Amino acid sequence: MTTLLTTPVPAATGDLTLRRGAARVLLTNWTGASTIPSRGLYPHQWSWDSAFIAIGLRHLSVRRAQRELESLLGAQWADGRVPHIVFNPAVPLDAYFPSPDFWRSSRAGAAAGSPAGTETSGIVQPPVHALAAWLVHLADPDTSRRRGFLKRVYGALTAWHDYLTGPRDLGGGRLASVVHPWEAGMDNSPCWDKPLERVEPMTPGSYRRADLDHGQPAERPTDLDYGRYVRLAADYRDAGYTDARGSHAFAIEDPCVNALLIVSEHALARIAAEAGADPARHEARAERLKAALVERLWSPTAGMFLCHDVVGGGLIAERSVAGLVPLVVPGLPPHIVRALIATATGDGFRLGEVPMAPSYDFSGAAFDASRYWRGPAWFNTNWLLERGLRQYGYGSAADALRGAMLTAAGASGFSEYVDPVTAQARGTRNFGWTAALALDLLATAPVANGETDPGRTEGADT
Structure with missing residues (x-):
């Protein structure tokens, strides 16, 4: 039986109520080996969801948090990729699309080393996993060492990063590329609009969207965009991934x-x-990646990082929250940090004025406060911004964002995302990473052995 509540309970009554609510979401969404993002809309295991969920679960049960990551890495492909979905065979095929019979991972992905006994998708999601594993370790180093947790996941995580920096360096510039909007995690971002114009969509009658059974059409991707997503996934599958x-x-x-x-x-x-x-190889690779990030994706004109279109060439002018997330990277040049803060607090994102940063520039032509990744505020990206602000010494701004996130999480019923101005709930409710990251923000235990978490260095030079 799992032992819960491994960190002190916050003293404030409101915090205690919020903590209990968040814990209830994670316990309800637990399947026995992993946590689904939500009942109904997302009935399987998602990759970066599991990483964020493990970060919160460590405050309830370190063993369960370890299991969350281990179960995901157990579906890793031989080429190193960590699939973005691990399918639960007990879930009916029509409960989610694209389903296992669309991806056909065990057959179509055999040459790339897909696991024979587990059905997965063939694409990936952002690599939060090593950070999650380290934070889970810090929650209880003695238990982690006794169970050999880090020794067991180290090889898999190294292979995962080798895949991203090897086969996925499609631009030849030492950065990882995504080959599908779903891989970036920000599925429906306006950043993808122009590149997706090259893609001929699947006809709507050739598949059935299960997401509309659980979500409002006005909050979900359009049929045109979805048809292009399906085409890209089908072409990748048919090419053997x-x-x-x-x-x-x-x-x-x-x-x-x-x-x-x-x-x-x-x-x-x-x-x-x-x-x-x-550890030297990893620190060296981190420095190479940081240099490439600045060299290839920094835009002084935009005051933030931008996406680079490897196929079409050039930076994509759309300004999304993805371009602010690099605040979590330690050791950025001071002028870049200052510019990112100015952009985050300026008219485009209004951080400090609105409760949480939107997923897309308020002044952008494609802004939509309700539609998936085209304007709503998400808890995971704001959690990353909170870490970045704190890392570079903007403690007051980080505290304000933390408080706004906690208020929004509780008031929205731990919704998937919220209106960036009103914080009104959008998407599904009782969402896994919203609950998990609320738990993490509520946690009062200091980092073990006085160490600072990666990406949470206090008082860094700006």
């Missing part, structure tokens, strides 16, 4: 994906030291 340069209609170097890879690479260096391996 291969990653040859020049073979993709859609290939993007995304600043959020690569910022998380850098932070996780720093975490992997610490994991390597604990596991008896050499």
Whole structure:
């Protein structure tokens, strides 16, 4: 039986109520080996969801948080990729689309090393996993060492990063590329509109959207966008999930994906030291990635990082929250940090004026306060911004954002995302990472052994 409540309970009554509510969401969504993002809309295990969920679960049960990551990594492909969905065979095929019979991972992905006994998708999601594993370790280092947790996940995490920095360096510039909007995590971002114009959509009658059974059409991607998502996934599947340069209609170097890879690479260096391996290779790779991030994706004109279209060439002018997330990267040049703060607090994102940063520039032509990743505020990206603000010494701004996130999480019923101005609930409710990250923000226990979490360095030079 799992032992819960491994950290002190917050003293405030409101915090205690919020903590109990968040814990209830995670316990309800637990399947026995992992946590689904939500009942109904997302009935399987999602990759970066599990990483964020493990970060929150560590405050309830370190063993369960470890299991969350271990179950995901158990579905890793031999080429190193960690699939974005691990399917639960007990869930009916028509409960979610694209379902296992669409991806056909065990057959179509065999040459790429897909697991024979587990059905997964063939695409990936942002690499938060090494950071999550390190934070789970810090929650109870003695139990972690006794169970050999970091030694067991180190090889898998290294292979995952090797895949992203090897076969997925499709632009040849030392950054990882995503080959589908779903891989960036920000599925429906306006950043993808122009690149997706190259993609011929599947006809709507050739598939059935299960997401509309649980979500409002006005909050979900349009049929045109969805048809293009399905086409890209089908073409990748039919090509055996291969990653040859020049073979993709859609290939993007995304600043959020690569910022998380850098932070996780720093975490992997610490994991390597604990596991008896050499941390130097990971620190060196983190520095190379950071240099490439600045060189290829920084836009002084935009005052933030932008996505790079590997296929079409050039930076994509759309300004999304993905371009602010690199605040989590340690050691950015001071002028870039200052510019990111100015952009985050300026008219485009209004951080400090509105409760949480929107997913897309308020002044952008495609802004929509309700539609998936085209304007609503998300808890995971704001959690990352809170870490970045705190890392670079903007403690007051971080405290204000933390308070706004906690208020919004409780008031919205732990919704998937919220209106960025009113904080009104949008998407599904009782969402896994919203509850998990609320727990993390509520946690009062100091970091073990006085260490600072990767990406949470206090008082860094700006």
